[in-house]
Amino acid sequence: MTGTIADRLAVGAGRGFVGRERELSALTAAVTAPEPSFLVAFVHGPGGIGKSRLLRQLVAAVPAGTATVVLDGRDVEPTPRGFRQAMAGALGLDATDPGTADVVGALRDGGADRVLLTVDTYETLGLLDGWLRTRFLPALPASVTTVFAGRDRPAGAWHTAAGWAGMVAEFRLDALSEPEAMSLLRSRGLDGAAALQLNAFAHGHPLALELGAAGARAGARGTPVLPELADAFLGGLPSTVVTAVEAASTVRRVTEPVLGALLGDDHARTAFDALRALPITDVVPDGLLLHDVVRDTVGLELAVRDPDARRAFRRRAARYYTNRPDPADGDLWRHTADLIFLIENPVVRDACFPSARPDHAVEQARSQDGPVIAEIAAGHEPRPCADALARWWDRHPESFAVARGPDGEVSAFVQIIELADADPGVIAADPVTRPWTDHLRANPPSPDDRVLLMRRWLGRESGELRSPGVSACWLDVKRVYMELRPRLRRLYSTVVDLSHLGPIFLPLGFAPIGDPVEVDGVAHQGVFLDFGPRSVDGWLGRLVESETRQERQADGLSPRETEVLRLVASGLSNRDVGATLHISERTASRHVSNLLLKLGVRTRTEAARIAAERGILDG
Template sequence: MKELLASQALEAFVGRSAELEALRETLAPEGPRVVHVHGIAGIGKTALLERFAAEARGAGTTVIRLDCRNVEPTEPGLLQALSEAIGSGHPDAEALARRLGGLGNSVVLALDTYEVFGLLDTWLRQVFLPMLPENVRVLFFGRQRPLAAWHATPGWGRLLRSVAVAPLTESEAGELLVSLGVSRDEATPIARTTHGHPLALRLAAGAVGEARRGHWPEDAPLQHALDELTRMFLADVGDAVTRRVLEGAAVTRRVTVSLLRAQFPDLAPQDAYERLRRLPFVDGTSDGLIIHDAVRDAIARSLHASDPSRHLEYRRAAWRQLNAEAESAGSGDLWRYTADMLYLIENPVVREAFFPSGTPRLPVERAQSGDEQALADIVRAREGAEAAEVLLRWWRRLPQSFSVVRAPEGRVIGLCCKLRSDAVEPTWLLDDPVTAEWYAHLRRKPMSRNEIALFCRRWLSEAEGDSPGEAQAAVWLDLKRTYMELRPELRRVYLVANDLAAYAQVAQRLGFEVLTERTVELDGRAYHSAVLDFGPASVDGWLAELAAAELGVRRSPELLDVDSRELVLEAGRVPLTPLEFGVMHHLLARQDKAVSRTELLRDVWGTTYQGGSNVVDAVVRTLRRKMGDQAARVETVTGVGYRLRSR
């Protein structure tokens, strides 16, 4: 069936001669090594990729295609996905680059829906692509043009090409409509209405009918046409069940059988899934079904306007199911649930923080030795003498902790210093008045041994200092990439600014709290600190909490109050000893997963403890006694250790 559907899609392909010719040039020995294919949503980028891939394979080229929607946008995430795609057991960048080159005389790596990979663009340009052998070509298919940094980086020059995917001409649009079963008489007004937009043309072909010919929204903007065509298509869907399922599915990032079961307990979930799979704007992926976002957004907007209660209930049902699945998901699957939770959140502060709707103009890159003077100039221009010396001391000690923001022409215009708690000497933290305060806070409110704190020591731009601006926005987006890479071990983020009030609205919505114990002063200026504690479930749990709050989902109270180190039971609060707290905290962070006694000894007692594992059993016994009617949640896993059940 998959091959048949692909064959029919290729048969319906029309036009694109200029775009195809540009892609064919990549296969020539002197052709471009990297091609950015860009165009608006629904313009036909994926169809173009499929046509070119079929043609290239027919000519003997090996084509490896990844859908970026299904890949965690981090270096390890991409390397793992690529390793699985080419059958390599070692997701190491250099080894994978060599393996790609060995797949054939001519190899194409195509990354579709590249717009969701903004967090990785710099790493690909600076690190991975230069590793690739000469016989490998890379194609990016996405909505945005390549960043100016691609053109500004020395060496790319003729190796890079940008290809814009334009709307179909009126004759091409008519040809596509006829291939989809529309008569030539009907095709002409539809082609004009849809602005040559392939997705709109396919919707129109599905909705066309004699009774509706007079309702084509001629001369309307494209988005209005898409909304109207979506409404007309839904009106033509023959049964109420499919329409209902489509509306529920439109509030989620992807569609799975388990999500449909949660949203529609009265329906057979597999049947509902198959109904969706047959629709012309639904793609099947390894992650489930994905409704084309232009259609999905139109359906969701319509449902929200016409029946906000049902729109909310579909999202709540999806949240409950995703939250339950995420609790037992393996580390390799966590990204899927992170992206799913982000999609459920409509709060623009959170959505924009992770996936900005606009194109990021300024790249953030790891600082190089040649950036030292520019970096020092910004620091000394924006900081007092004492503060500058403290920050530059971090550069001398840990230059790898610095990243720089570059202008389109490549000049350094901003910087960021971020440190990991597990990769920095405590004595160095104490040398810096700002990080010394953070270290003191960690001592007052310690984390588990396996948890990490990220210290965002400073961001500065030559134009705004640490105030909001384009460079600061680029730095904050890059921080989200670090969040993704460090989860599920990342527990806290500390940051500092001279004027926290400028960030108050965003920071409070995200959950940051100001540290009020003591304000650090350097050169007569106040440096205010704030901390975001993600909780024991790291970034994924934090996002789930944000979504729950927005959706009004009632959550059962946490079993453990981390700050007071007490159990929270219906009968009241019960204090815990340090070891009881350590064991409970560790099990809670790995809820529904088996934890070995060896792991508990290492992370709670410390690696230097020489006693036997029976001490773990003794602490668990006292912990269970204190838990009362909740004691059964701590299960013994024979031959392994223990597991804390979520419910």
């Protein structure tokens, strides 16, 4: 008997692979053909339909001499830097911030005739879609075939953008046929009437078949598959394990310390071992991963059946994440992703965990987009403001991004730039930026702080109000947040219709600054977002706390006193408390002193303990 145990496991996994012969054959042919019929393939379908298994089978099926690079979008920071780092790690490069040229060089120097790059769970990398299409993939050697697997169809630009037409293939995975489903169940030890009954309920859905077969092997009674892929399967488990699964459904990854925060330290080890033994969890480098279909279903059922329990799990998780030590650079994205997963505000949540792929692709504006941007601005802005945007374009065209619809036409744009990179003359000449500069003079950022200016976003038809193109631009701004953390401290912008945009922006922490600036009778209100001393992660922690906080205030404290206590417990200085509440540092110091006196404590540490006990501790 020769080879390794891994070889035997690969053979066993191959024997359990059922169906998908057409897709596997076409993908393998593209990887090995001298002139492949496509360069990029998208394998898409609902959760649990077998996309990941098909990718694994493809990697195992490519012939010797073909190099493979395997990535999972769940482990990749959705920024160009994060994707390059993931590629570098897969290629064995020792580079903390590799460039595209480094990755391309490693692929060319690897000695392989052909290269297969697979990216699973691609829906989590929506922020990178335009960059991958326009910047990264075109720079790769022609010997590379890329296969993305995710829940959604590719954005229309993959088929319509210049050069890509005919170079992209789609493979939609549907349910297995009845013969394929029966073959899968036989390979899992289930046959006859039991297999027919199971498939009659599962309708060929691979994950449902797998879970049902696992339940049958474990001796579960009744139909061993669940209407929502979770309920009946969990019904055969002890109540303590069901509680652990419900707790796990509220977080991105599960570790023993996370379970300790959710369930109590006395139960963490037992719960972790029980979860690890379930067929609905995978062991990954940073913990356990509950299958996304089961996780989503269990979480939704818990939200309906016991919303208070789900809210308590999320609140405990947020406190754990915001109070743990600052991560090393290599773990920064994982820490941020943990917090983003807890957010339910769709503007933030969909940035990195989208519910569906937008039909508008966002990419850096090209030189030929200038007239279209000017036309959109002229249609919605007073003449002096449209002229100011033209000056921004002339001086900083790199700061503009555009959203293209399925037809490839520009439907919206956004302009965003770091304060340190912006031409002071352009800022000074802009009629609506005075509230920004006044606020910056009154509240100067520290030398290490990074500040963003988002001068304007506009849709062709909607102006500054929400539309598919504008929403896509807003999501792309979150990519910039990710790139600049952990030093991003503030974002300044301007809005006209605060009555419509306030319900979207104010819950995110935006606040008006200064008086509105009138330009040709149109009032432009300056707004800013202070991420706080812990940057994006601290901001996300505050959003979770705000979402889960009960409506009633802490006993004995006014709403303003409760807010001061929250800020003090978060570690903010008196100066930062003042900046957040838009009061002077002296007034903030007086509020803090009076609060400590009212609480009967002398130190901020004691105040933080009281805040934690009352359930209002913030990140």
